[in-house]
Amino acid sequence: MTGKLLGVASGVSLAVLAVLALVVVPPDAVQGDAQRLMYVHVPTAWLAYLAFFVTAVASVLWLWPRTRAPHWDLLAGSSAEVGVVFTGLTLALGSLWGRPIWGTWWEWDARLTTTLVLFFLYVGYLALRRTGATADERGKRCAIAALIAFADVPVVHFSVTWWETLHQDATVFNPDLDVRMEGFWMPFTLVFSVLAFTLLYATLVRTRLRLAELDEGREERELQRAIEERRRAEVVPA
Amino acid sequence: MDDNWGYVAAGYGLTAGVVAAYVVWLRVRIRRAERSLRDEADG
Numbered sequence: 001m002t003g004k005l006l007g008v009a010s011g012v013s014l015a016v017l018a019v020l021a022l023v024v025v026p027p028d029a030v031q032g033d034a035q036r037l038m039y040v041h042v043p044t045a046w047l048a049y050l051a052f053f054v055t056a057v058a059s060v061l062w063l064w065p066r067t068r069a070p071h072w073d074l075l076a077g078s079s080a081e082v083g084v085v086f087t088g089l090t091l092a093l094g095s096l097w098g099r100p101i102w103g104t105w106w107e108w109d110a111r112l113t114t115t116l117v118l119f120f121l122y123v124g125y126l127a128l129r130r131t132g133a134t135a136d137e138r139g140k141r142c143a144i145a146a147l148i149a150f151a152d153v154p155v156v157h158f159s160v161t162w163w164e165t166l167h168q169d170a171t172v173f174n175p176d177l178d179v180r181m182e183g184f185w186m187p188f189t190l191v192f193s194v195l196a197f198t199l200l201y202a203t204l205v206r207t208r209l210r211l212a213e214l215d216e217g218r219e220e221r222e223l224q225r226a227i228e229e230r231r232r233a234e235v236v237p238a
Numbered sequence: 239m240d241d242n243w244g245y246v247a248a249g250y251g252l253t254a255g256v257v258a259a260y261v262v263w264l265r266v267r268i269r270r271a272e273r274s275l276r277d278e279a280d281g
Contacts, residue, residue, distance in 0.1 A: 014257075018250065034242035037249045044253070089256055096249045100242045200257065207264045214271035221278065 043197035051083030059143035
């Protein structure tokens with residue numbers, strides 16, 4: 001029931017966001033209509049940060065002996081997969097926004113490059129999750145990798161202040177915490193977009209976690225079956 | 239009409255397409271996993 005409610009709430013809020021961003025918000029004085037891409041580019045980037053933060057927290061909870069439970073490892077993996085999807089989208093949307101505004105699809109600029117590195121770090125993390133090992137070995141190996149990969153998140157975020165970049169400064173979470181937008185609809189729609197995508201994140205992670213639990217159960221049963229077959233083969237001489 | 243609407247349409251279309259494809263992919267895999275669980279339980 002909660003899952004369905006979450007799904008409906010995120011679907012409705014994304015539909016409202018589309019109307020706000022494409023119809024209600026006026027075109028930007030400088031960038032014109034291209035600026036409407038901000039209402040999907042910024043929340044997808046936010047989702048990537050959020051997803052990898054959840055992966056890092058779940059990894060710490062898995063590593064910490066007092067809180068260690070298989071659930072944290074599965075949550076870390078589920079959240080990382082959603083994060084990879086949204087990091088890929090962030091890069092693609094940024095490229096689509098950059099072409100009309102910067103005149104280029106791609107630039108080896110600090111923000112873009114560190115985001116690409118972040119994408120590949122977590123693709124590597126997901127690949128690591130597929131390597132054969134016991135659940136405990138995999139959990140430990142992946143939790144450490146997740147914490148190393150997460151070190152790139154602040155680098156991505158602060159890249160626009162640490163280096164001279166083509167990418168603009170953060171619109172909201174800049175060092176002055178100054179929302180650099182005019183009027184009511186632009187900041188409202190941006191905040192709404194972040195909330196709508198956060199709901200989408202919750203829906204997707206919940207669904208992905210369900211799949212991870214089903215897969216984990218199947219793997220355990222297959223392992224048990226293999227052990228039983230092996231024992232039987234040892235008891236009954238050929 | 240602003241020439242940039244093409245980029246905007248591509249961006250929103252891409253976002254909707256990726257999210258929809260990911261949701262469908264997850265649902266198909268969950269259904270498959272649940273079916274194999276049921277089959278195992280049936281013997």
